[in-house]
Amino acid sequence: MSFLSRRRLREAAVVMLGGLAGIGIDTGELAQAGNTLRAIEARGELLCGVDGGLTGFAEQDEDGNWSGFDTDLCRAYAAAILGDANDVRFVPLTTAERFEALADGEIDILIRNTSWTFARDVGQNFDFAGIAYYDGQGFMVPADLGISSARDINGARICVQGSTTTALNLADFIDANALNVDVIEYSTAQDGLDGYVAGECDVYTNDLSSLAGLRTQLSQPGDHILLPDVISKEPLGPVIRAGESRFLDVSRWVLFTLIAAEEFGVSQVNVIEQSENARNSEIRRMLGIEENFGEQLGLENDFAVSMLSATGNYGEIFSRNLGQESELGLRRGLNAQWTEGGLLYSPPFR
Structure with a gap:
């Protein structure tokens, strides 16, 4: 037709x-x-x-x-x-x-x-x-922080988007690994990235696909790495x-x-x-x-x-x-x- x-x-x-x-x-x-x-x-x-x-x-x-x-x-x-x-x-x-x-x-x-x-x-x-x-949830950190695994983030400040499965997964991960961290919630993924860039936190967690996209907005994307850990299933x-x-x-x-x-x-x-x-x-x-x-x-x-x-x-x-x-x-x-x-x-x- x-x-x-x-x-x-x-x-x-x-x-x-x-x-x-x-x-x-x-x-x-x-x-x-x-x-x-x-x-x-x-x-x-x-x-x-x-x-x-x-x-x-x-x-x-x-x-x-x-x-x-x-x-x-x-x-x-x-x-x-x-x-x-x-x-x-x-x-x-x-x-x-x-x-x-x-x-x-x-x-x-x-x-x-x-x-x-x-x-x-x-x-x-x-x-x-x-x-x-x-997809799956992961972590982005500055390369010069020297972190190679999400289990090394004890004592870190973590940016996360609130009212999401991402925040719930992070809470489960923290409890399961007995981590002592400060969690800072933001209303949008962009706000979380802005907080990360401003130094309000040391680690940014989100779905890996989102982190890959958000990393392209950074002035020096190569200075930031995605850790190998995947802590959730995100279909x-x-x-x-x-x-x-x-x-x-x-x-x-x-x-x-x-x-x-x-x-x-x-x-x-x-x-x-x-x-x-x-x-x-x-x-x-x-x-x-x-x-x-x-x-x-x-x-x-x-x-x-x-x-x-x-x-x-x-x-x-x-x-x-x-x-x-x-x-x-x-x-x-x-x-x-x-x-x-x-x-x-x-x-x-x-």
């Missing part, structure tokens, strides 16, 4: 929804009522909650353009649901704001370095769509409101499509050719050539072609934003495909 046809169908859908504004119902209320997919279609725009500024994941330049791993995931969702990766509004949120914004319907989906935990999944009425990035992934089985399916299978496309070798460059000539049955089902998987999700059958044409597969998104040729220079590690020794794995398209 052409882009113009998609646009016309979407415009028609808005009309069929009864002129929501005219009858006093806004799309935020629709979303809160458990109709997020309909709200997105009616609005013609995906509201995606992201970090306000984290190198490699979500950052905005002086011209207002957003880039990063998380923002590319947002674009993939917009392309899959609406047919156009540009039909997305990035909503920058602090750690303290993110869950309230999601619960209140101010955003449709949260893609903002948020760890999947029992309390958030079960206790806060949210659903995690999957794991987009396998980061998209979050939606609980109780929306259809939107949860969409949220999961968009992510799985990005992962599976890399495994199958379907890329931004060859996806159109693959959609016309692929012989592998699983690729054909994923791309909408055979069967009607997209329709079962409430999307176009070729939703995967739209999103992969816009953003590329998982590996391409990782490479340009986080990989070794990017500013962060991260290795794939646990975020490699299962066939390459990593943990990335999509259920089968069958």
Whole structure:
């Protein structure tokens, strides 16, 4: 289906929804009522909650353009649901704001370095769509401090972002190792970095991916090292409101499509050719050539072609934003495909 046809169908859908504004119902209320997919279609725009500024994941330049791993995931969702990766509004949120914004319907989906935990999944009425990035908490210290392990930080002052799993993990680590340290909490990751630079603390702890991004902001990044210790599991992934089985399916299978496309070798460059000539049955089902998987999700059958044409597969998104040729220079590690020794794995398209 052409882009113009998609646009016309979407415009028609808005009309069929009864002129929501005219009858006093806004799309935020629709979303809160458990109709997020309909709200997105009616609005013609995906509201995606992201970090306000984290190198490699979500950052905005002086011209207002957003880039990063998380923002590319947002674009993939917009392309899959609406047919156009540009039909997305990035909503920058602090750690303290993110869950309230999601619960209140101010955003449709949260893609903002948020760890999947029992309390958030079960206790806060949210659903995690999957794991987009396998992370873990670590420590950054000045290289000249002479520390080689987190167990050597006894007596140190530690900067940490409050109201996060990071602060809870730090408390557990301190108790488990009987450390005598001073913990200084900050409201945002940037505030914590500023405190670290100002000498208010000796050590800064956060997710390793965040530390790698924050270190690039320092005047002499090479003067600071990330310790080898990893003290937690931090599975980061998209979050939606609980109780929306259809939107949860969409949220999961968009992510799985990005992962599976890399495994199958379907890329931004060859996806159109693959959609016309692929012989592998699983690729054909994923791309909408055979069967009607997209329709079962409430999307176009070729939703995967739209999103992969816009953003590329998982590996391409990782490479340009986080990989070794990017500013962060991260290795794939646990975020490699299962066939390459990593943990990335999509259920089968069958």
